[in-house]
Every structure is written in structure tokens, then in C-alpha cells.
Amino acid sequence: MRFVSLRWVLPWLVVLGACQQSPDSPSEDTHEVAPLAGQLLTCGALQVVRGGIGAGQGITGLATQTLSGTQDRWAEYVEFAANSQVTCSFALPASLTGVALSAAEVGINYRGPSRAEMRWTFEAWDYSTGTWVAVGDNTFATSWKWTASALTLPGPLERFTSGGPILVRYGTAATGDVSQLDLLVVRVQLAGATDADGGTTLDAGTPVDAGTAVDAGTAPVPWSGVSSFTYQLTNYTHLKLDEIAGSKFDLAVVDLSRDGTSDYFRADEIAAVKATGKQVLAYFEIGAIEDTRPEWPQVPADLKLGAVAGWPAEQYVKYWDERWWPIVQGRIDQAITAGFDGCYLDMIVTYEEIAANAAGTNRADLARKMVALIQRVSQYAKARKPSFRVMPQNSPELVDEAGYLAAIDGVAMEDMYWSDDAACTQDWCAQNRTNAGRVRAAGKLVLTVDYAVQAAHVADAYTRSRAAGFVPYVSVRALDRMTVNAGWDPH
Numbered sequence: 001m002r003f004v005s006l007r008w009v010l011p012w013l014v015v016l017g018a019c020q021q022s023p024d025s026p027s028e029d030t031h032e033v034a035p036l037a038g039q040l041l042t043c044g045a046l047q048v049v050r051g052g053i054g055a056g057q058g059i060t061g062l063a064t065q066t067l068s069g070t071q072d073r074w075a076e077y078v079e080f081a082a083n084s085q086v087t088c089s090f091a092l093p094a095s096l097t098g099v100a101l102s103a104a105e106v107g108i109n110y111r112g113p114s115r116a117e118m119r120w121t122f123e124a125w126d127y128s129t130g131t132w133v134a135v136g137d138n139t140f141a142t143s144w145k146w147t148a149s150a151l152t153l154p155g156p157l158e159r160f161t162s163g164g165p166i167l168v169r170y171g172t173a174a175t176g177d178v179s180q181l182d183l184l185v186v187r188v189q190l191a192g193a194t195d196a197d198g199g200t201t202l203d204a205g206t207p208v209d210a211g212t213a214v215d216a217g218t219a220p221v222p223w224s225g226v227s228s229f230t231y232q233l234t235n236y237t238h239l240k241l242d243e244i245a246g247s248k249f250d251l252a253v254v255d256l257s258r259d260g261t262s263d264y265f266r267a268d269e270i271a272a273v274k275a276t277g278k279q280v281l282a283y284f285e286i287g288a289i290e291d292t293r294p295e296w297p298q299v300p301a302d303l304k305l306g307a308v309a310g311w312p313a314e315q316y317v318k319y320w321d322e323r324w325w326p327i328v329q330g331r332i333d334q335a336i337t338a339g340f341d342g343c344y345l346d347m348i349v350t351y352e353e354i355a356a357n358a359a360g361t362n363r364a365d366l367a368r369k370m371v372a373l374i375q376r377v378s379q380y381a382k383a384r385k386p387s388f389r390v391m392p393q394n395s396p397e398l399v400d401e402a403g404y405l406a407a408i409d410g411v412a413m414e415d416m417y418w419s420d421d422a423a424c425t426q427d428w429c430a431q432n433r434t435n436a437g438r439v440r441a442a443g444k445l446v447l448t449v450d451y452a453v454q455a456a457h458v459a460d461a462y463t464r465s466r467a468a469g470f471v472p473y474v475s476v477r478a479l480d481r482m483t484v485n486a487g488w489d490p491h
Helices: 267-274 322-337 363-384 396-400 427-441 455-467
Strands: 014-017 039-042 045-050 078-080 085-090 101-111 121-126 131-137 147-152 166-171 179-190 229-232 251-255 279-285 288-290 304-308 311-317 342-346 389-392 410-419 445-451 471-475
Touching (some): 085 179, 101 121, 101 363, 131 322, 166 179, 267 279, 279 389, 322 342, 322 363, 342 363, 363 389, 363 396, 410 427, 410 455, 427 445, 455 471
Parallel strands (some): 229 251, 251 279, 279 342, 342 389, 389 410, 410 445
Antiparallel strands (some): 014 045, 039 179, 045 085, 078 179, 101 147, 101 179, 121 131, 121 166, 288 311, 304 311
């Protein structure tokens, strides 16, 4: 672990007022992150709640990014002592009071220990609940090199502005080392505004659609025009997507990986499917993890909540824990890198199936935490690629949660009419159909997946699904083949 000389001495509680002097111009080798288009907010007051900051340093050092590499110019950054916690206040200008925001992010330039060495966290104050909301940590950072990034504020955004300025808290409870910030700002974008370059790269990371050339083939079916789809997660012929590419379906759902582990589909493979006019969604879980996945060793034991019923190699996870977000974020990045049109999110039902007090709260809170994660997925993905689609599977009752509909582009439903050739007649079946209908009435795409092989059951599922305005598909529960149901699916 690297320690730097401590040049800070401040009392336990200090408030620094805004300083109006002009910061120095950035050096030529400054490592910039593409900012969110819109309004830049700088820290107007810094409150040291615990620990201290560097002697003679103040909020001026947080207003602009001037350092890169291992540069160390004391006056241009703020150093935070170990076991410190500070709060910065970012006031909205009068012109934005009451104006709806479509996006917001915390812009950072960080130097200090890596996440593995020592965790430093960023949080934002939620006026509606009176609690701090996790925004991110130093996972993005290279040890003791200036690393720029941006962390998305999870919606709904009005909770961070409804009671006053946006408040961002930064700190650590660890005692190992110090950290430094050369930039701590908030960027907000007004509803209806877009980035000047067509998209924001929140952490200067994954390129969008690298290697994809879909314009060389058939124009893709528009999202609103999708009328058929296929869904296959394993057993791809020769480990390739040629069979799916050769089909006539409008949309295909496939796993991120051809083998369920780390052999991810490449951008040229996804581009070849898209060139046939299809939209392609990447399947991955956000409420559980299988032991075959490459991230499995990265998930701490205390983050796992026991095996999923019927799937002993799969564990529920504490999806609300900030340590889980890097796993989900990595999967989004992989999907965008490979050129997928969107993501198909499974194990939303985790919030219903784990113990009601698993988060130390109750079932209603677990539902809100799942919606918050889906919102975070949506905001992060769409900031990188605005056309990226977000399609959760199951749990349509979340339509009642604030912000859920705005975060999704549709919902997929299993066992709507038939479950392994058994009719779905339980009360929850009717409730699912009703709530899925509400999602459809809101203008969202609804996919239905039924599991049946008997011809009469297949016909019933297609007929009833289409009558409700949904898009049906019937296959086997293993989802290990592309099923083409004669007379119902396109040939």
C-alpha cells in the first residue's frame, strides 16, 4: 500500500465558502472525460464532517481538471486524510429551479489507492427519503495515477434537487491511506436535451458499437415494429449465431457469451445478425449469478444469498449492495462493445424470492431497490448509447413503482399462458397478464415466452398473446434451441 506525506491539518468540522478566483488553465496532457452536455455545477461549500483535508487547500482545486499521470501540484487538488468524510454542495442556478432534468453525473479526477487497496465512496443526498444514496466508488481508478471518470446519479433525479442544492458526500471509513481529487463537479442535462456529439461516455471507457457495420445489410426492424422474436441461451450450432441470423425473426435474445462463461460474442458476429434486419438483445442476470460466469470469483461470499430454487449452481445476490454494481456495469459494457441493441435482464424476481428482510427492511423496499438498479442500468447504458434498449424479464407489478416505466423499453414475461404444457391458471398468472397489459398500454413492447410443445397449447399461447397486443414465442424451458413453430413463427 502506498502512503504519501500528509500535509493537511483541519479541524473535525469545517465549512469552506466558495472562492471566486480563476483556476489555472489545464496542462496539455490533461486526461479529460467527455462531459455530459448541459450545465456544469461546481462545489459552492465543502463541509468536512470527519477527518481533514490538506492545509491551504480548498474548493478551487475541485472546480477544474488540471492534472494527469502522477503530477503533484499541491495547490491544484484537495487531499483527503484517511478515515475522512466530506460533503460538497452544488446549487442549481435560478434558471434551472423547477426544471426537469434528464440526466446528471458526478465528474471526478481521482488519484489515490485502487479500489482493491482502499475503498473511497461517492454518495448523493435523497431529500425524499432523507438518506444518502450510493453513486459509486473508486473502482474505475488506477492506483496512484490521476484517473478521470463520471458516475451517473440514479433516477428519479428530482429526489436530489427537491429540497435544495445537490449534495455529494465523499469519504472512507478505512484508515490506510489518503486520496486526492483534482475535480469534483456535477453535470446536469435538461429534459429533452442531448449531448452535442450524440452521446456521453460517462467513464471514458468502452467504445460504442466498435466494429459493427449494420448499414451494409438489411435495415433493422424498428423497435415499435417488432412482431416476432426468438430466445436461445445455450447450444448454439457450432457455437455460432448463423442459424439465428438465417431466420426470419425480427428480434433475437442471446447470451452475452456463446458458452455461458467468458467466450463472449464478438462485434463482427453480432453485426452479422443485425445485418439481416434483426435487433439483438444481450441476456444477463442482475439479481443472481451462476458459478460458471467469469465474475463468480469476484463476488464476496457475504454478497450471496443462497441457491436459486431448482438451479443449485446459481446464487441470489444482494443486488442493492454497491459491490454488485461493477459486475452489472461490466456486463453492460460488454454488451455495448459487442454491438448489441440492448439488454435482456433476468432474475428481477430475486426481490420477490429472497427473505423479505434480506436488506434489513421489507419486501416493498426490496422492490424499490430493484427498480433503482434497473434505473441505474438504463441511465448508464443510454448515456453511452442512447438507442440501447432495456428489457427486464418478469415482475411486471413493478409498473407501480415510480420511475420504472421511464427506465425500460419493454418487459418480457415467462409462463404467461403455458408452463411446460400446464395451463397457467393461478392467481399470479392473471395478475401478470394484467400488469403486462398496463406496460403495453404505456406504449412499451411486451414479449411473452411460454414453454410448451403440444400443438394446441402452442396455438393457444400465440393466439392469446397477440390478442393482448403482445409478441409471443413458445419454446422449451432449457432455451437450448431456436424453435420455429410452424404456422405461427416466420419462415
